[in-house]
Amino acid sequence: MDGNKKYRNISRVVILTIATLSVVAFYLVTGLRLDYNFEHFLPQNDPEADFYFEFREAFESDNDFAVIAVTRNEGIFDTLFLSQVQQLTNDARQMPYIREVISPTEIKEYRRGPLGEPYEVPLLRYHNTEALKSDSTRIYDQGQWVGLLFSTDARSVAIQMKHKEYLSKEGCDSLSMAMTRLLERYDFDEEHLFGRCMGQKVYVELMFSEMLIFISLSFVLIVIFLIIAFRSTWGVIVPVTVVLLSVLWILGIMKLLGVDIDLMLTVLPTILFVVGMSDVVHILSKYFEELRQGHSKIAAIKTAFREVGLATFLTSVTTAIGFLTLLTSSIQPIRNFGLYTAIGVFVAFILAYSLLPAVMVLLKPPRIARVPASKVFWNQKMHSLLRWVLKKKKSILVASAALTILGLVGASMIQVDNYMVEDLKESHPLKKEFRFFETFLTGGRPFEMAIILEPELNAKDLRVLHVLDSVDTWLEQNYGVRALLSPARMVRQANYYAHNQRETDYRLPDTQQEVDRLLRLARNYDKNGLWNLAYNEEQGFVRISGKVGDFGRSHYTRLNAQLDTFMQELLAHQPGISYHVTGTAHLIDLNNQYLSITMLQGLGIAFLVIALIIGVLFKSWKMVVISLIPNIIPLLLVAGIMGFAGIYLKVSTSIIFTIAFGIAVDDTIHYLSKFRIQLAKGHSWEYALKRTSISTGKAIVVTTLILCGGFLTLIFSDFMGTFYIGTLIGLTLLFAVLADLILLPVLIMLFYGGKKK
Numbered sequence: 001m002d003g004n005k006k007y008r009n010i011s012r013v014v015i016l017t018i019a020t021l022s023v024v025a026f027y028l029v030t031g032l033r034l035d036y037n038f039e040h041f042l043p044q045n046d047p048e049a050d051f052y053f054e055f056r057e058a059f060e061s062d063n064d065f066a067v068i069a070v071t072r073n074e075g076i077f078d079t080l081f082l083s084q085v086q087q088l089t090n091d092a093r094q095m096p097y098i099r100e101v102i103s104p105t106e107i108k109e110y111r112r113g114p115l116g117e118p119y120e121v122p123l124l125r126y127h128n129t130e131a132l133k134s135d136s137t138r139i140y141d142q143g144q145w146v147g148l149l150f151s152t153d154a155r156s157v158a159i160q161m162k163h164k165e166y167l168s169k170e171g172c173d174s175l176s177m178a179m180t181r182l183l184e185r186y187d188f189d190e191e192h193l194f195g196r197c198m199g200q201k202v203y204v205e206l207m208f209s210e211m212l213i214f215i216s217l218s219f220v221l222i223v224i225f226l227i228i229a230f231r232s233t234w235g236v237i238v239p240v241t242v243v244l245l246s247v248l249w250i251l252g253i254m255k256l257l258g259v260d261i262d263l264m265l266t267v268l269p270t271i272l273f274v275v276g277m278s279d280v281v282h283i284l285s286k287y288f289e290e291l292r293q294g295h296s297k298i299a300a301i302k303t304a305f306r307e308v309g310l311a312t313f314l315t316s317v318t319t320a321i322g323f324l325t326l327l328t329s330s331i332q333p334i335r336n337f338g339l340y341t342a343i344g345v346f347v348a349f350i351l352a353y354s355l356l357p358a359v360m361v362l363l364k365p366p367r368i369a370r371v372p373a374s375k376v377f378w379n380q381k382m383h384s385l386l387r388w389v390l391k392k393k394k395s396i397l398v399a400s401a402a403l404t405i406l407g408l409v410g411a412s413m414i415q416v417d418n419y420m421v422e423d424l425k426e427s428h429p430l431k432k433e434f435r436f437f438e439t440f441l442t443g444g445r446p447f448e449m450a451i452i453l454e455p456e457l458n459a460k461d462l463r464v465l466h467v468l469d470s471v472d473t474w475l476e477q478n479y480g481v482r483a484l485l486s487p488a489r490m491v492r493q494a495n496y497y498a499h500n501q502r503e504t505d506y507r508l509p510d511t512q513q514e515v516d517r518l519l520r521l522a523r524n525y526d527k528n529g530l531w532n533l534a535y536n537e538e539q540g541f542v543r544i545s546g547k548v549g550d551f552g553r554s555h556y557t558r559l560n561a562q563l564d565t566f567m568q569e570l571l572a573h574q575p576g577i578s579y580h581v582t583g584t585a586h587l588i589d590l591n592n593q594y595l596s597i598t599m600l601q602g603l604g605i606a607f608l609v610i611a612l613i614i615g616v617l618f619k620s621w622k623m624v625v626i627s628l629i630p631n632i633i634p635l636l637l638v639a640g641i642m643g644f645a646g647i648y649l650k651v652s653t654s655i656i657f658t659i660a661f662g663i664a665v666d667d668t669i670h671y672l673s674k675f676r677i678q679l680a681k682g683h684s685w686e687y688a689l690k691r692t693s694i695s696t697g698k699a700i701v702v703t704t705l706i707l708c709g710g711f712l713t714l715i716f717s718d719f720m721g722t723f724y725i726g727t728l729i730g731l732t733l734l735f736a737v738l739a740d741l742i743l744l745p746v747l748i749m750l751f752y753g754g755k756k757k
Contacts (some may be wrong), residue, residue: 022067066195082126276348322662327601410640448583454576560685634735652721664736
């Protein structure tokens with residue numbers, strides 16, 4: 001009795017300590033914020049990223065813009081419609097954070113007077129119905145503003161706006177709300193909004209709502225599985241409490257370390273909720289088994305923690321390793337996701353081995369019917385499965401080999417690719433808006449290219465302008481750049497206007513004197529500072545920018561190779577001039593280019609560490625092979641599914657393999673640990689295999705159902721990356737449990753079959 005009192009006193013102290021820490025964690029969690037800073041997904045400590053940030057400081061960000069597009073189904077060249085567009089333009093200037101507005105109703109063109117003096121004329125004489133007819137013809141013949149301000153089908157116009165750089169979440173919310181309310185005052189046939197502020201607002205709101213949905217769905221599913229598995233209120237409340245506190249603690253730790261929840265971390269609570277349940281289920285399964293055999297509560301607790309303890313610690317280590325391999329990524333949100341999920345796994349382990357035994361000591365044990373082992377439902381099913389496996393050994397090996405080959409074929413078909421706004425499903429309103437701008441206007445993928453001039457050169461020199469003009473022409477004709485901005489294009493335009501829009505004069509002047517004269521004149525009319533947006537004389541940077549279609553990384557990888565060949569030939573005899581493709585879209589492409597290497601590195605690290613753990617545990621390299629095979633095959637099958645289904649390898653899908661491997665190997669470790677314990681007791685390998693399959697089989701199936709159910713809740717996400725994480729990891733775990741229950745016993749028989757009993 002004294003011993004029991006001692007255990008109860010210790011348990012009360014443990015629960016009081018955990019309760020106090022949980023209150024502190026709850027207070028910290030109330031201060032957590034959602035963060036969608038797009039730049040966090042750019043590679044860190046990378047030469048390409050460093051160049052981009054330097055280039056951006058010289059000019060401006062390529063992401064601080066917003067666009068309002070409005071439609072008139074009968075056509076845009078209507079005086080009443082364009083008058084409303086002008087009023088909308090005036091109202092847009094009054095919105096918060098807006099610094100510049102470019103509207104089709106305010107664009108001016110230049111003419112030369114009788115004495116050669118320049119004067120302005122409107123691009124659109126929208127108050128004059130007759131004049132609009134000739135204006136419309138001229139605009140679409142020239143093509144300069146088509147795609148930027150006028151849609152290709154002549155049914156929509158766009159108002160381009162620049163807002164304050166690096167706008168905060170609060171600023172984005174304010175501006176996007178102002179844009180929405182502004183359009184509510186008008187009655188156009190269609191209205192479209194696009195830009196970083198709209199995207200950030202939608203993403204943050206979606207992240208928050210989905211996080212609540214995932215947690216709720218996971219909670220319901222886990223409760224259902226626990227009820228089915230343990231048929232006990234005690235067996236539901238205790239595990240759920242342990243896991244809920246694990247999630248609370250890790251969120252509190254994140255806040256304490258100044259980390260907010262980004263797109264990757266929205267799935268962290270769900271993952272911890274289901275992953276953390278594994279330890280608890282294995283412990284409770286053994287505890288209930290001991291109670292069913294008539295052992296006392298304290299004796300059952302001791303046996304459960306003694307026999308399952310090492311395995312659960314090792315599975316926590318292997319799961320954490322799967323997440324920690326993500327630290328090899330150069331993308332900060334992925335590193336944070338890997339680090340804090342790994343910490344969360346150990347937090348769940350600590351609570352499972354502190355709170356769980358404390359509760360078990362203080363509460364009365366659940367009523368467990370003392371049914372003969374042969375009559376227990378799970379025992380019957382696991383025993384039947386093992387008998388079937390013994391009869392089908394050769395068929396199982398042949399099927400495993402065939403599936404492996406099939407997986408390898410599919411895996412060879414995986415492509416590394418990515419698209420803009422690809423993380424949203426096609427049905428999402430923001431994705432539809434992107435498709436509208438992509439189809440009828442310039443598109444949403446920015447193109448940025450730097451031409452670097454040595455100090456002795458200047459973008460105003462005619463020789464340099466000819467080089468830039470050749471680049472502009474190639475980019476338009478071969479790369480598909482639209483709405484192009486560059487010094488050469490501005491000089492061309494100035495020459496065109498200086499000769500009263502004569503088509504033959506849409507070219508560079510013949511002499512340096514003419515260039516200098518045009519630039520002096522243009523300086524007086526460059527109200528928007530376009531020249532400074534295209535040339536930074538102090539740093540020697542020339543900027544060539546525009547928009548391109550969203551055709552994917554693979555498409556632009558090929559075009560960049562062609563561009564490189566062209567530039568090498570062009571600059572071969574142009575000393576002092578070099579170039580660099582840059583911009584946010586280019587950096588995202590590079591991220592995905594590095595993914596295959598990073599993924600293989602992470603997976604290799606996970607294989608090595610886990611193999612080392614199993615090798616030390618069993619002191620046998622053959623057992624290392626036996627344990628890895630059932631976990632490699634599920635990865636190959638999922639890779640094969642990705643290849644056959646055309647699912648690209650990108651930022652979100654690249655993390656699947658290391659995470660899935662780290663989690664899937666847990667069941668193998670539990671199975672082999674139980675097998676090792678049975679052998680240590682002096683049993684034959686046949687008996688040890690039977691007892692392992694029956695005893696551990698239930699816990700493996702239940703934990704896999706919980707894990708699969710939890711991950712599959714992510715399929716309801718509007719984020720395709722989250723959808724794929726849930727679907728593919730869920731499938732991997734399902735394949736893994738089948739491999740552990742069907743293939744692993746066969747492999748053990750092959751290894752031990754020739755040994756004496």
